[in-house]
Amino acid sequence: MARPHALMPGDASRGLxxxxxxxxxxxxxxxxxxxxxxxxxxGN
Incomplete structure (x- = not known):
């Protein structure tokens, strides 16, 4: 559980x-x- 805040594919299934x-x-x-x-x- 002590992992950095990153986008993991498994977060959507167990989180909101x-x-x-x-x-x-x-x-x-x-x-x-x-x-x-x-x-x-x-641009300038």
């Missing part, structure tokens, strides 16, 4: 799908800011 989807959204949210920042930095 909504909770996993929420964690995926919260985990990928900062990536959108990074992508937008890189696009703006290289």
């Amino acid at each position: 799908p909504f909770r996993e989807a929420l964690s995926v959204m919260l985990g990928a949210f900062p990536l959108y800011f990074v992508v937008i920042y890189i696009v703006r930095a290289t």
Whole structure:
């Protein structure tokens, strides 16, 4: 049980799908800011 918080295929079957989807959204949210920042930095 002492494993890092990562996306594993087995989590959806024994956990709540909504909770996993929420964690995926919260985990990928900062990536959108990074992508937008890189696009703006290289675009200008």
